[in-house]
Amino acid sequence: MAATMHYFNARALKHAIEEVVKGFGSEPTEVELVTNNLIEANLTGHDSHGIGMLPRYALSLKEENGLKANAHVSFRVDHGTMIGLDGHAGFGQVIGHEAMLIGIERAREHGSCIMSLGNVHHLCRIGAWAEMATAAGLISIHFVNVMSKPVVAPWDGADGRFGTNPFCVGIPVAGRAPVILDFATSVIAQGKTRVAHNKGIQLKPGQLIDNHGQPTTDPVFAVKPPYGAIKTFGEHKGFGLSLVCELLGGALSGGATLHERANHSRVFNGMLTILIDPDRLAQDNLFVQESLAFLDWVKQSPAIEGTEGVKIAGEPEQQTKAERLRSGIPVDENTWQEILNAAKSLGVDTKHVDAMARN
Ligand SMILES: NC(=O)c1ccc[n+]([C@@H]2O[C@H](COP(=O)([O-])OP(=O)(O)OC[C@H]3O[C@@H](n4cnc5c(N)ncnc54)[C@H](O)[C@@H]3O)[C@@H](O)[C@H]2O)c1
Incomplete structure (x- = not known):
C-alpha cells in the first residue's frame, strides 16, 4: 500500500534536520554542510540521496570502522597538479567539500588538477561536487566507487559484485546554468529501491x-x-563504465575496491576527480561560443509527443528545485519515521524535530 506523504517546507525541514545532525556530535560547520547537502539532494529531486540517508549514517556512526564525526581531509600524496587525499572516514559532505576546495585551488593555479580521494564516508550526490567546480568556472569529471554491499550485477552475471558507482561531469556554460551530468551506473540508484x-x-x-x-x-x-x-544501465556499456569507476574511484584512490575481502556493512566512497580550467585549454573564447551554439542546436530538436522536449543534463534538477521550493519537499511517512527513530537512537528530542519540520 502506498505510504502517506508529507510536504515539508524546505526551510522548516532544514532546521529540523540540523537538530538530527547535531545528534552525531558534529561541530556547527559539519551540521551545516551535512544538512545543506542532504536538503539540496531532496530539493533537486534525488530523495534517494537526501535526508532518508540519515538512518544509514546513524548506524554507520555506531559501527566500529564506520562513520567518524568531525574528521577532516588530509594529504596522502602531493605532486602539485596530482594530489591524493584521505577522508579519515569522515562525513562525505564535509570531506567532499574540503577536497573540492583544495582541487579547485590547484586547478586555478596550474590549469588542471587530478585529485583522488579515498577512505571517505558516503559522498552523497556527486553533482554537488561538480556544482562547486562549475561555480568556480572549472570543468570536473568524477569516477566514483561505492564500498558497501555488492548490489549491482555485472552484465551477464546473476548476482551483485559492485555498487551503484556514480559517474559525473560538470561543465560551466557562460551566462547559463552549468551542464551537470550525474548518474549511478546502475539502471537506478540503490536509494531509489529503498524509496x-x-x-x-x-x-x-x-x-x-x-x-x-x-x-x-x-x-x-x-x-x-x-x-x-x-542491473547496470546501458547493457554491457554501462557495465564497462561501472567497472572503470571501480578501478579509478577505488583502486587508484587509496581507498579500496569491492571484492570478497571488502567491508560490506557501511557506505564508503572513493572518487577520482579531474578538474580542467577551460579558459587555459580553449583559445579565443571558442569553448564558450561552441558550447552555447551546440546547446542551442540540441534544444531546438522538436519535442516528441507527450514529453516536455529536450532537456540538458542538470535542467531536470533545477526544475524540480524550483517546484519543491514552492510546494514543499515530499517525504513519505515510512522514511520520516525511520529518520525520527534514527534521531532517537542519537539521543535527539524527536517530538521537537517533528514539530520543527511541520512548522
Ligand atoms: N555517493 C554514492 O555512493 C552514490 C551512488 C549512486 C548514485 N549517487 C547519486 O545518486 C543520484 C541519482 O542518480 P540516478 O542514477 O538515479 O540519476 P538519474 O537517473 O535521475 O539521472 C540523473 C542525470 O540525468 C539527467 N536527466 C534526467 N532526466 C533527463 C532528461 N529527461 N533529459 C536529459 N537529462 C536528464 C539529470 O540532469 C542528471 O544529470 C546522483 O546524484 C548520483 O551522484 C551517489
Whole structure:
C-alpha cells in the first residue's frame, strides 16, 4: 500500500534536520554542510540521496570502522597538479567539500588538477561536487566507487559484485546554468529501491533481478535478504563504465575496491576527480561560443509527443528545485519515521524535530 506523504517546507525541514545532525556530535560547520547537502539532494529531486540517508549514517556512526564525526581531509600524496587525499572516514559532505576546495585551488593555479580521494564516508550526490567546480568556472569529471554491499550485477552475471558507482561531469556554460551530468551506473540508484520500498510501489521491469538471478519488479530484493541485484544501465556499456569507476574511484584512490575481502556493512566512497580550467585549454573564447551554439542546436530538436522536449543534463534538477521550493519537499511517512527513530537512537528530542519540520 502506498505510504502517506508529507510536504515539508524546505526551510522548516532544514532546521529540523540540523537538530538530527547535531545528534552525531558534529561541530556547527559539519551540521551545516551535512544538512545543506542532504536538503539540496531532496530539493533537486534525488530523495534517494537526501535526508532518508540519515538512518544509514546513524548506524554507520555506531559501527566500529564506520562513520567518524568531525574528521577532516588530509594529504596522502602531493605532486602539485596530482594530489591524493584521505577522508579519515569522515562525513562525505564535509570531506567532499574540503577536497573540492583544495582541487579547485590547484586547478586555478596550474590549469588542471587530478585529485583522488579515498577512505571517505558516503559522498552523497556527486553533482554537488561538480556544482562547486562549475561555480568556480572549472570543468570536473568524477569516477566514483561505492564500498558497501555488492548490489549491482555485472552484465551477464546473476548476482551483485559492485555498487551503484556514480559517474559525473560538470561543465560551466557562460551566462547559463552549468551542464551537470550525474548518474549511478546502475539502471537506478540503490536509494531509489529503498524509496520505492518505503512508498510501497513496484519498480519498472528490467531494473532488478531476484536472489535466483531472475527478473523482478519487487524492490524488496534490493532492500532486505534474500538479496537480488540491480542491473547496470546501458547493457554491457554501462557495465564497462561501472567497472572503470571501480578501478579509478577505488583502486587508484587509496581507498579500496569491492571484492570478497571488502567491508560490506557501511557506505564508503572513493572518487577520482579531474578538474580542467577551460579558459587555459580553449583559445579565443571558442569553448564558450561552441558550447552555447551546440546547446542551442540540441534544444531546438522538436519535442516528441507527450514529453516536455529536450532537456540538458542538470535542467531536470533545477526544475524540480524550483517546484519543491514552492510546494514543499515530499517525504513519505515510512522514511520520516525511520529518520525520527534514527534521531532517537542519537539521543535527539524527536517530538521537537517533528514539530520543527511541520512548522
Ligand atoms: N555517493 C554514492 O555512493 C552514490 C551512488 C549512486 C548514485 N549517487 C547519486 O545518486 C543520484 C541519482 O542518480 P540516478 O542514477 O538515479 O540519476 P538519474 O537517473 O535521475 O539521472 C540523473 C542525470 O540525468 C539527467 N536527466 C534526467 N532526466 C533527463 C532528461 N529527461 N533529459 C536529459 N537529462 C536528464 C539529470 O540532469 C542528471 O544529470 C546522483 O546524484 C548520483 O551522484 C551517489
